[in-house]
Amino acid sequence: MPGSIHLDNLTKRYGALTAVDGLSLDVAIGETYALLGPNGAGKTTIVEILEGLRTADSGTVEVLGLNPISDRTRLQRRIGVMLQEGGVYQGAKAREVLALFTAYYPGARKADELLELVGLTEQATTLHRRLSGGEKQRLSLAMALVHSPELVFLDEPTAGMDPVARRATWEIIERLQADGSTILLTTHFMDEAERLADRVGIVNHGKLVAEGSPTELIHARGDVSFVSYPNLPVQELTEQIGIDVREVRTGFYVVTTDAPTPVLVAQVTAWLAGHDAMITELRVGAGGLEEVFLALTEENNR
Amino acid sequence: MIGRMLFEQGRMELRLTLRRGEAVLLTLIVPVSLLLFFGATKLFDIELEFLVPGLLTLSVISSALVALAIATGFERKYMVLKRLGATPLPRWVLFAGKAVATLFLEILQLLIILGAAVLILDYRPSVSWWALTLAVVLGTCAFGGIAFLLSGTLRAEATLAVVNGLFVAFFGLGGVMFAIENLPRPLAAVADILPAAGLSEAFRWATGYSDSVGHGVWVLMFWAVVAPMLAVRLFSWEEK
Incomplete structure (x- = not known):
């Protein structure tokens, strides 16, 4: 079966630090895969290499059968990206940001529809810098979903959210799953991984130290x-x-x-x-x- | 698709600039205030025909260098540039959008300065529009190139400090209100190799104050080519 993500022997160094150390990973189409690991384990580096924002030092990287660097434009039309933080014009209003993003993709959804999806309709004309942490996260999520991408990368999607907003975000992600999207997410929250992920990969020091469904991992010990x-x-x-x-x-x-x-x-x-x-x-x-x-x-x- | 991206990108850039109070003050209010003050008081005996093109230089510096560098620096800091790298928006369209917004702002500045000078101070220039266009384009390339060079290599806060310093420096060394020939010799030598004085020369020529341009225009052209080239080579999308 053709996979959505294929990583083989991926290595990335920053000077003396090896951020990703010979990591291999496959994610199937329609699957939700959660990368778990302590801070500095290499999760964000892995995700950013898949998104085409960083180059690998060595190893094979295939996303939807494409090379994230050389097939950049073709890949970007098919993936949705939510960065861990930032990424939005500070002085722009929520709806303006989404309206701008709809210009990037053929067949994009309407800005108002996206605001409603993430529950920001009332904040449509609020400047980004005046949004709360959780609202910023939800706007960032909406930016990843403008073009209904088949593969979505969510880097700590619920960091800084209160419990109510977290649950609401989980429901949005579950709707994506129901629509057949493939999702790669990183998280610090075990309950998030247990609830959302089909499979979990635990990363430490740039290596995959365990992989399997949450139930498998729990029973393996x-x-x-x-x-x-x-x-x-x-x-x-x-x-x-x-x-x-x-x-x-x-x-x-x-x-x-x-x-x-x-x-x-x-x-x-x-x-x-x-x-x-x-x-x-x-x-x-x-x-x-x-x-x-x-x-x-x-x-x-x- | 590219056309719409460029339009939306340019519109967003312009909107954000006009929303920043300090950018509006520096680009739209300061130059015309200087014009009205020195034009009305005749302080230092500055001729209006000398002053107006000098203030056009200051206007181009305020938008293509100061406003552009600060906006780009903070977009880089807040990872907007990185985020846009994960969309199909081509990098060149991102920068073209900034160029379009900057040119639009400069046209606005030009109309305000020339309009105020003509209507209020009875300024009667003989404008060569193609020369004026050329001057604006060269100035935008040179100062925009410097803006990207700084904002793509320094931290946002450092960019902010440096461009504000440069604004003040060019006010003195750019032939804006005083001819650089009248500066003390070492300062004049510095002013000679910087792009601002050449831009003032070009604007004085385009508004009919002088019949010809000096070597300053060659210095400006040099910057207009070299600064963007260096920026393309050295620009990094994220702060380290």
């Missing part, structure tokens, strides 16, 4: 975690069972393993019984994407 009294001498338990046990937050302990067994769970609870430590929670497997994310990015940073 077999960590045993429990909540009990703080400051238990778990070093003792580590030595006893030969598996790393750490108190990652006060009173929250993680036994790091990919293959949990009933015996392991029994050993842990027996040790706790020996210390007269009551458990208030015991879980096998990650509880959510956030735990997976923290585990993967922490392992890499250690």
